Amino acid sequence: MKPESIRKYRPFPAVDLKDRQWPDQVISATPIWCSVDLRDGNQALPTPMTVEEKLEYFEMLVRIGFKQIEVGFPSASDTEFNFLRRLIEENRIPDDVTVQVLVQAREHLLRRTFAALHGAKQAIVHLYNSTSPLQRRITFNDASQEKIKKIAIEGAELIKELVPTLPDCDLTLQYSPESFSDTELDFSLEICEAVMDVWQPTEENKIILNLPATVEWATPNVHADQIEWFCRNLKERNKAIISLHTHNDRGTGVAATELGLMAGADRVEGTLFGNGERTGNLDIVTVALNMNSHGIDTGLDFSDLSTIREVYERTTHLVVPERQPYSGELVFTAFSGSHQDAIKKGFDRRQKDKAEFWGVPYLTIDPQDLGRSYEAIIRINSQSGKGGIAYILDREHGYDLPKTMHPQVGTRIYALADEQSRELTPNEIKDAFFDFFVNVSAPMSLIDYELDHHAGERGEVACHAEISINGETRKISGIGNGPINAFVHALDQAGLKKFSLVDYRSHAVRGGSDADSAAYIQLQGEEQKLVWGAGVDSSIEMAGLKALVSAYNLLSAS
Incomplete structure (x- = not known):
């Protein structure tokens, strides 16, 4: 409003109530x-x-x-x-x-x-x-x-x-x-x-x-x-x-x-x-x-x-605004990365502590008490971060990523949202996760493998695998205390091991159908480079091997 326009308005008169009591009251009854x-x-x-x-x-x-x-x-x-x-x-x-x-x-x-x-x-x-x-x-x-x-x-x-x-x-x-x-x-x-x-x-x-x-x-x-x-x-x-x-x-x-x-x-x-x-x-x-x-x-x-x-x-024939308190479409949605991370931690802590009273950062009320689902709470755009993407993959699709994997996945999918200058849907986030981290098959791919669970005097596992690396097909073998360890030794025997295995996790995929198991492997390469890869398969053993191959390929590309 221009200064000359403001002159037409006057302050509203105050009420002469010197000993007002209402500031000390609280609403305690309906x-x-x-x-x-x-x-x-x-x-x-x-x-x-x-x-x-x-x-x-x-x-x-x-x-x-x-x-x-x-x-x-x-x-x-x-x-x-x-x-x-x-x-x-x-x-x-x-x-x-x-x-x-x-x-x-x-x-x-x-x-x-x-x-x-x-x-x-x-x-x-x-x-x-x-x-x-x-x-x-x-x-x-x-x-x-x-x-x-x-x-x-x-x-x-x-x-x-x-x-x-x-x-x-x-x-x-x-x-x-x-x-x-x-x-x-x-x-x-x-x-x-x-x-x-x-x-x-x-x-x-x-x-x-x-x-x-x-x-x-x-x-x-x-x-x-x-x-x-x-x-x-x-x-x-x-x-x-x-x-x-x-x-x-x-x-x-x-x-x-x-x-x-x-x-x-x-x-x-x-x-x-x-x-x-x-x-x-x-x-x-x-x-x-x-x-x-x-x-x-x-x-x-x-x-x-x-x-x-x-x-x-x-x-x-009216529309409730998206930011209307409690009822708007976006009021329980966090795009900001720091908010997403805090909300995810709040839900995890609440479940762990079995808390009696509500207490989740940025959420004054439990959305489920209003018939709202948790799935819409965190949504991903270019302002999002690692915690929000991990939340979507977990809550929407059943993939429980290791904590130290969050930054790598979040950074990559964050960049995709930034590149497209828009919000990513939960399905697009899953697709991007698979494109960048799951069952990555180049430069190395696992063509076939066979495990012998009774190899060696101590009941070790032998792995006989056929791989393709840089277009060349090779057969490799190794023995270890489990399928993953045996495959690592097979790569070592073939002169292909230029890493150390740092972490391995696996779980059943919640709500999964043909892909019921997920595995995550972190490798450390030269110059202390750390990389996570993931594998998804109906077999938990195969999911682990695919995760190792994915991590190997991502390390090679880094």
């Missing part, structure tokens, strides 16, 4: 959750959901565990009205779920709303009207505070008259001073208490006072100050449920909600993945999983987050 996806979220969609899509979405919200769901604005359109009627008439609302309906403080809208609720077992009627100075001046043509308060009182009085028309419905009444975030605090308090005076809530039948950050004007600490000030100054606080409804204009909707809960709020309204007007509503998924990551049971089940995201994207 709030009441209310999903507003089907109203506040739906109204922000370029293509609103159809009735069938809303039904599917409603059923998903119930499965997740929401007990309060705002289903619409039934007086706004026939679609909204008919959706609520269908939920009621087809008995789709579970007994432990309360539907919420939104309505402005206008008589014909209120009467239509109550008509839509006939037959509901329990419901929340959510009354609202705009209260901020900006709304009073522009939307209501310089209306006074008294006029705005009168609108709220008259709406509350009509609702009180209409409550007896739903004798079989357990009704909860909710009021929102819309634009609470930029309304004078004393006026917000005054208008909310005026509505309470009409509805006469009790400790057993509390009013919900929803204090929306309809537009996010200030930093989250200011929002927390507003909530604490309101809670401390509200008369008969014990008869009210204080509810939050934050938006994300400044990108801090989650923080504002968390600080608002610390400041004394009891309830949270929001949407899955933060869908909503402008930059969106609060992302309930993020807040709930933040709590889960601190050991708090929220009552909401996001253990199959990928399926929830699929339903959301299909019904809303």
Whole structure:
């Protein structure tokens, strides 16, 4: 923004709260959750959901565990009205779920709303009207505070008259001073208490006072100050449920909600993945999983987050950003080599220690708890390193490379990703591993071999092999204490041994089919050069011999 443009903006005023208590509080219990996806979220969609899509979405919200769901604005359109009627008439609302309906403080809208609720077992009627100075001046043509308060009182009085028309419905009444975030605090308090005076809530039948950050004007600490000030100054606080409804204009909707809960709020309204007007509503998924990551049971089940995201994207025609906390495609993926190495070590250590509590570097939560697999955690591009490539080969393909082999393999495949300037898929990583390190057959190849396990007086193994080296076919033989040692002696007898064998490992390949065994051999050549080679074969003996040949060839080429 240019300097001359900045002059048109003013700082948001601070709240006069010298002895604020919320900074010393911690979130230790779950709030009441209310999903507003089907109203506040739906109204922000370029293509609103159809009735069938809303039904599917409603059923998903119930499965997740929401007990309060705002289903619409039934007086706004026939679609909204008919959706609520269908939920009621087809008995789709579970007994432990309360539907919420939104309505402005206008008589014909209120009467239509109550008509839509006939037959509901329990419901929340959510009354609202705009209260901020900006709304009073522009939307209501310089209306006074008294006029705005009168609108709220008259709406509350009509609702009180209409409550007896739903004798079989357990009704909860909710009021929102819309634009609470930029309304004078004393006026917000005054208008909310005026509505309470009409509805006469009790400790057993509390009013919900929803204090929306309809537009996010200030930093989250200011929002927390507003909530604490309101809670401390509200008369008969014990008869009210204080509810939050934050938006994300400044990108801090989650923080504002968390600080608002610390400041004394009891309830949270929001949407899955933060869908909503402008930059969106609060992302309930993020807040709930933040709590889960601190050991708090929220009552909401996001253990199959990928399926929830699929339903959301299909019904809303929106896409969850790749970096959306917890739910984005890439949030549990590490490309950085140092991150990959730390994550791999974390998983290995956790398995070794059988740790009770979660603790893996760079992962605040176990991806498997959200239905995410470990396979997507580490992905390889030009920023990746040895640990990540070893992780992919192990987790995806079952090849458990020796630790000292990681740098050699990582450097080679890292260079390939850098050369292609893109991410490598797990299958491409496996193919590159095989191309560069497995069963390498030039300049030497093993044509045939025969082992005699009863050679020599001490039960040694004799190896008779036919090899091709630099295009020449040769037959070699040797005796040793095992197949690998016998083959090394055979090479030595043929004058081809210019190395020493440093390390040998082998294992069965997890999930393998025709190639069930893998072997790794490290050789040291002249000038102390160390090289690893690998062999894969259905025979563990043959895998070891192929690994030796691979290492020999790689040493020759180095």
